[in-house]
Amino acid sequence: MTHPRLAAEFTTADALQSAVDALAREHYRELETYAPFDMPELDATLGRRRSRLGWFVAAGGLAGLIIAYGIQWWANVRSYPLYVGGRPAHAVPAFVPATFEGMILAASLTAFFGVLIVLRLPKLWIPEDEIDGFSRASVDRFWLTANHFASDLDRDHAAKLMRSAGARRVIVAGD
């Protein structure tokens, strides 16, 4: 049996934070916050772990490094060696600048497109968009949604906690 989700609107970040604290203390799960700015202080309470994007970026950077060096090696050592002024065809120091740039480029592209992929952006619509006034979450309102309840009673208790934390309004989404 699924229960409608709860969405609460707060006017300050502090109110949102105390609501998150209150709900997390009572082990409510599947909480999501919406805020106009980053609030890393909520992560510990919500059990959010650090994004693992960094590993992908490191892998992307390594791939870029290998590709950039490989292109130079292929071009100037294997495919068309050019001997000028007694310099070796495989001139490692001369290959460093472009290799470094290739690494940075690939890592940055991985970071940028990685975050879009992880977050499934661009996203045309989310269910919360149906809530009237939800768009102020990007401006000056703070929203907390709770998506998992054991029962109606459980949900009503969560709504009470949200209100006592200072929610401006609590909406049962889907009503």
Added chain:
Amino acid sequence: MTTIPIPRSDPDPNGSRAHAQLERYPIMRELPDEGTLTTQLLAPLWTSHPAWKWLFLASGALSLLFLFAIGVTFVRGIGAWGNNIPVAWAYAITDFVWWIGIGHAGTFISAFLLLLHQRWRASINRLAEAMTLFALVNASLFPILHLGRPWFFYWLVPYPATMGVWPNFKSSLPWDVAAISTYFTVSLLFWYLGLVPDLAAARDRAPGRTRRRVYGLFALGWHGSGTEWRHYRVAYTLLAGLATPLVVSVHSIVSLDFAIAQLPGWHSTIFPPYFVVGAIYSGFAMVLMLVLPVRHVFRLHNVITRRHLDHIALLLLVTGSLLAYSYLCEAFGAWYSGDLFERYTMLTARTRGPYAAFFWIMTAVNVLTPQLFWWTRLRTNVVVLFVVGVLIWVGMWLERFVIIVASLNRDFLPSSWHFYAPTWVDWSLLAGSVGLFSFLFLAFLRWVPFVPVSEVKREQREIAWESAYVDRDGAMPEVMR
């Protein structure tokens, strides 16, 4: 809200000196609630300043001049410029090095200072990063125009051609291509990623359907959920971490164009750090030239305070002093080497040669003017800051000119010495590039949220925490410096 009195009171006897500084020039002051702040910072997107249209048209006209000069260069070739032998590199390379250097301060503010947790960067980083992008647009055009046959510029890229002829990676020109294209791409991604939350705010505040749709398109469906912020934060910091070594590498590579040549005045190991310092220095000068009018016109005195100006001025003092040290090292190295040609170029040709006037103006401006900023009063005086910004901006162009032309025009063999004078095409390219920059920057001011709204809100929250802390204990926490 528009004027800030400089407090004349003595520093708080109970607090530290840094605390007193903070009291006098906070990072943000009299900030309204989040809604009003958003309205204030997004207002320039919805209403045009009366002067904007005329400035936009004027800069557009100057950009057309740029286009025309580029056309002339395409049709008539490099012969349309004043370049000769031995002065094969002149205005175009000067403009290239100058513009790319200017870009460096933008990345320094947006990436380097982010990693160092410098809070004051928040209000001005978007503007500075936009400066980087537009400076790079200009910078990347000049070497291409200088190729002689600019329409074959893609030969510099290692694409799988049927001819099987590849770029020579032992030459510094392909390094430049790698450095500049990477720098532009990374700057663009970093800038755009930082913009996404603000574009979402613009989408949700936009009057009218069209604007809502356009900003909505660019906001990528950002909602500011905790999950989004969690990944976003890491991606943004990683891009900053990648952009920081990148910015150091770019002007180092540009300086290698010179340093790996045999020419006296170029062939020097000091070039990479010397160029990077000069780059950041010239960029901060231009940041001042842009921030001061923007702050005044859009009444941003509450988010760009005298604290910001003070910090930029201090950075000018630091980088200016490092640059002065580099000048000294360069001259000393030439003298100490005992090499006849090095000594002649650095000690005689520069100081008494045909371009000596430029050398002395450059030295005076770049070495002396930042020394004004030992005085706090001058660091926060907007008129002084603006004038110094313009002077250094020009002084750094002269520096690039002196390094390039004054070294080339008198090389080893006196019989091949030749004077260089620019033609109207050279001048048009220089003026036109300033026009294109202004054109792009004015478009940016009109249609893009140029103060990072969400970052300012975040800073506001942290400042509120910390001021509560200060009030209670009377001491300033470490993070507030």
